Amino acid sequence: MSTVRDLTDVVDESFGGKAFGLAELARLGVPVPPGFVIGHPADGPLSDEIIERFSRMRAAGSTPVAVRSSASGEDGADQSYAGQYDTVLGVDSIESLAAAIARCLGSVTSERATSYGDSRADMHLVVQHMVDARAAGVVFTADPASGRRDLVVIDAVRGLGDVLVDGSTSSDHHVLTHAGVPVVAESGPLPALTDDEIARVHEGALAAARHWGRPLDLEWAIDQSGTLWWLQARPITTLPGDLNEMDSAVTGPTHVYTRCNIGEMMPGAFCPLTASVSGHAIDYAMQMVQVAGGVQEHYEDRWRQVGYFYGHMFLNMTEGTALSSGILGNSREQFSLSICGRVIDELEPGPPKPVLRRLINTIRLSSFALSAGPAIRRMPATIARFPVFTSNDPRVILTQLQAGLEIYRDVTLTHVRSSSRAAVAANVLESQLIRQALKRGDGETAGSAEAIRLMTGAGVESALMVRQLDDVVQMIAADPAAVEEFLSVDPGEAVIRMCAGNGASAAALRRFLDVHGHRGYRELCMRDPSWADDPAGLGALMQVMLRAPGHGDATVPGDAATQSPTLRVLARLAQGGARGREETKSRMALVAHLLKRGYRHLGEVLCGAGRLPDADLVFFFDRHELHELVHADDPADLVARAVGRREALPFQAALEFDDVSVGRPTPAVRVAHAAPDGRLVGRPAGRGSVEGIVRVARSVTEAGGLQPGEILVAPVTDVGWTPYFAVISALVTDIGSSVSHGAVVAREYGLPCVVNTLVASRVLRTGDRVHVDGDRGLVTLPDQQPSTVAAADASITSDT
Numbered sequence: 001m002s003t004v005r006d007l008t009d010v011v012d013e014s015f016g017g018k019a020f021g022l023a024e025l026a027r028l029g030v031p032v033p034p035g036f037v038i039g040h041p042a043d044g045p046l047s048d049e050i051i052e053r054f055s056r057m058r059a060a061g062s063t064p065v066a067v068r069s070s071a072s073g074e075d076g077a078d079q080s081y082a083g084q085y086d087t088v089l090g091v092d093s094i095e096s097l098a099a100a101i102a103r104c105l106g107s108v109t110s111e112r113a114t115s116y117g118d119s120r121a122d123m124h125l126v127v128q129h130m131v132d133a134r135a136a137g138v139v140f141t142a143d144p145a146s147g148r149r150d151l152v153v154i155d156a157v158r159g160l161g162d163v164l165v166d167g168s169t170s171s172d173h174h175v176l177t178h179a180g181v182p183v184v185a186e187s188g189p190l191p192a193l194t195d196d197e198i199a200r201v202h203e204g205a206l207a208a209a210r211h212w213g214r215p216l217d218l219e220w221a222i223d224q225s226g227t228l229w230w231l232q233a234r235p236i237t238t239l240p241g242d243l244n245e246m247d248s249a250v251t252g253p254t255h256v257y258t259r260c261n262i263g264e265m266m267p268g269a270f271c272p273l274t275a276s277v278s279g280h281a282i283d284y285a286m287q288m289v290q291v292a293g294g295v296q297e298h299y300e301d302r303w304r305q306v307g308y309f310y311g312h313m314f315l316n317m318t319e320g321t322a323l324s325s326g327i328l329g330n331s332r333e334q335f336s337l338s339i340c341g342r343v344i345d346e347l348e349p350g351p352p353k354p355v356l357r358r359l360i361n362t363i364r365l366s367s368f369a370l371s372a373g374p375a376i377r378r379m380p381a382t383i384a385r386f387p388v389f390t391s392n393d394p395r396v397i398l399t400q401l402q403a404g405l406e407i408y409r410d411v412t413l414t415h416v417r418s419s420s421r422a423a424v425a426a427n428v429l430e431s432q433l434i435r436q437a438l439k440r441g442d443g444e445t446a447g448s449a450e451a452i453r454l455m456t457g458a459g460v461e462s463a464l465m466v467r468q469l470d471d472v473v474q475m476i477a478a479d480p481a482a483v484e485e486f487l488s489v490d491p492g493e494a495v496i497r498m499c500a501g502n503g504a505s506a507a508a509l510r511r512f513l514d515v516h517g518h519r520g521y522r523e524l525c526m527r528d529p530s531w532a533d534d535p536a537g538l539g540a541l542m543q544v545m546l547r548a549p550g551h552g553d554a555t556v557p558g559d560a561a562t563q564s565p566t567l568r569v570l571a572r573l574a575q576g577g578a579r580g581r582e583e584t585k586s587r588m589a590l591v592a593h594l595l596k597r598g599y600r601h602l603g604e605v606l607c608g609a610g611r612l613p614d615a616d617l618v619f620f621f622d623r624h625e626l627h628e629l630v631h632a633d634d635p636a637d638l639v640a641r642a643v644g645r646r647e648a649l650p651f652q653a654a655l656e657f658d659d660v661s662v663g664r665p666t667p668a669v670r671v672a673h674a675a676p677d678g679r680l681v682g683r684p685a686g687r688g689s690v691e692g693i694v695r696v697a698r699s700v701t702e703a704g705g706l707q708p709g710e711i712l713v714a715p716v717t718d719v720g721w722t723p724y725f726a727v728i729s730a731l732v733t734d735i736g737s738s739v740s741h742g743a744v745v746a747r748e749y750g751l752p753c754v755v756n757t758l759v760a761s762r763v764l765r766t767g768d769r770v771h772v773d774g775d776r777g778l779v780t781l782p783d784q785q786p787s788t789v790a791a792a793d794a795s796i797t798s799d800t
Contacts, residue, residue: 241644521720
């Protein structure tokens with residue numbers, strides 16, 4: 001038997017989510033069109049009570065009405081059922097009301113509704129005054145596309161909102177931060193909303209979200225008199241876990257964070273365990289450098305030099321200025337140039353120290369960096385102490401992992417010392433050559449290019465590793481049958497079959513994995529497997545190399561004989577520093593490889609004990625939570641949070657950031673516009689020039705489509721990309737410096753290279769034909785007019 005209730009009398013979801021949402025909006029005090037709810041409506045003639053309620057609305061001038069479903073489960077927290085049931089508009093008589101009710105009831109068993117989910121026997125209907133809309137639309141208090149909870153998204157059309165829901169017309173699109181700062185504003189020739197109306201929709205939606213305590217999807221309409229009416233409120237059911245749940249604290253509201261430098265070592269978004277392990281080790285090492293330099297008293301177990309926001313790692317440059325202002329021969333400008341490749345005006349220098357104090361600090365820090373030799377020589381013995389994970393007791397495994405983390409911190413600190421030592425000679429060499437070039441009137445770029453030439457031929461481990469892998473590929477290439485077999489199967493299967501073989505190429509591949517199996521893409525990530533545990537990733541690289549008609553050889557070292565003795569010494573030191581840095585980076589990656597195996601073993605043990613639904617979920621806790629997980633009586637809440645974080649990671653991975661952020665880093669929303677002169681300006685990092693076809697790859701997986709001779713354009717490259725350097729004709733990256741990994745290896749292979757373009761991977765498209773000038777740091781599109789270049793460097797970012 002059907003029942004009838006005023007909307008304001010609905011106090012729970014017993015009449016469906018739509019009715020309850022409208023009732024809650026009314027209780028919030030915002031304008032909601034009057035109406036009533038029919039619970040369990042029956043087929044056949046209308047009851048006297050329904051006729052009486054409708055007649056009362058007609059007498060009050062509240063018709064025509066809209067008849068809409070409010071089924072159990074519809075517009076709920078788990079599913080929306082949006083558009084699955086019929087809505088009937090413009091109902092203005094008893095007869096049309098009866099027909100509308102029958103149509104809505106019939107939609108319960110429609111093909112689209114039953115294919116969406118279970119057929120809803122518990123159907124209820126909302127009969128509500130239909131607003132004579134001048135404009136209508138929807139508003140989300142979180143962005144369902146990106147998963148960001150700090151944005152409000154408004155879509156609006158002129159007239160009724162049904163054309164927006166059915167997709168028959170394009171809408172105006174507005175994105176604002178929760179603070180009300182416009183991020184995107186896309187309107188037609190006749191905008192549906194004024195600025196004031198956008199602000200009212202924004203404000204009302206956020207008030208409703210605060211009332212519900214969760215992000216909402218709301219429908220609204222503005223009538224001919226300008227009154228804003230709220231027509232529906234429901235939870236957004238498609239959001240992943242909170243993208244910011246694991247964010248570190250912002251050290252200061254004016255602190256400057258950057259993705260430069262650390263973005264090369266840790267590109268993309270990372271699981272919480274990686275932040276808690278690798279991020280922690282990097283922060284520890286950088287703090288200890290501050291301690292060694294006399295500008296920090298002791299290590300502090302908190303995020304200080306590194307930040308973790310939206311799943312991405314950042315450097316806190318403001319904390320770093322304590323060192324640059326506490327030693328001689330450094331400055332804010334030099335510090336920002338060394339990290340970001342440009343002067344960061346927003347970066348405020350630290351308070352100056354007395355000259356004597358800076359002298360003492362400089363001596364301490366120089367000694368710490370230049371005396372890294374003994375620590376580097378101790379690394380093999382240190383790593384040899386790494387525990388072996390064989391226990392099935394999670395408490396024992398956690399104790400072993402803690403011991404492994406101590407080794408990781410020690411090795412990471414040694415790598416940072418080695419990198420500092422390497423940077424000293426490279427920076428001094430480049431500075432001297434730039435000064436000479438400026439005196440000659442050749443310009444700063446000429447000096448940088450000369451420094452690059454002299455630093456070429458360092459024989460870094462990454463380049464040697466590729467030569468060894470290329471030797472394996474050449475052995476396969478010499479046997480047509482082996483080539484056909486290797487290319488005819490899945491990349492992972494190809495590697496597995498080859499490793500199990502008995503031929504010379506199989507033995508060479510096994511030797512390669514024995515030496516370099518700990519390397520790979522995003523090798524400091526605890527979740528991403530190394531080559532030894534990822535035959536598919538290694539196989540994809542080898543198949544691309546095998547399809548190439550020829551393989552690159554390392555370039556001839558630069559000739560420093562014509563330079564002064566001082567510059568010759570600096571060139572040798574810079575080359576030696578590059579080799580040392582690559583060596584310690586490899587040791588650091590080896591420890592990360594051992595740790596990730598340990599954490600995966602822990603996940604398998606916890607899964608076998610029924611504490612995790614699958615082993616992979618272990619990577620979505622931080623280290624401290626893993627102790628809670630092992631000892632908790634009921635880990636259900638911890639597990640549920642970890643599941644949400646895993647859902648959030650792909651959304652975090654899709655986010656982009658400006659190279660520098662003040663305060664809390666906020667993802668950039670890119671707006672396309674025309675590049676002014678058809679070229680991109682970066683930093684020269686590998687000499688020479690080439691014209692060719694672009695292959696844009698935002699991840700190493702996308703790079704699997706590379707064709708021989710193409711120009712690789714990527715946000716950044718790490719060692720996992722290195723084998724592709726034997727195939728490409730040039731490299732262009734968004735971030736980086738002349739001593740970054742991509743630049744160093746590109747020089748070893750004689751590839752023109754331009755780094756720190758900031759926007760190349762967003763501006764350029766696969767298939768574009770470009771000219772890369774590694775001597776001047778320029779990328780141009782010779783076959784296109786400047787106005788046709790789609791640029792993406794117009795970004796709007798705001799703190800929430």
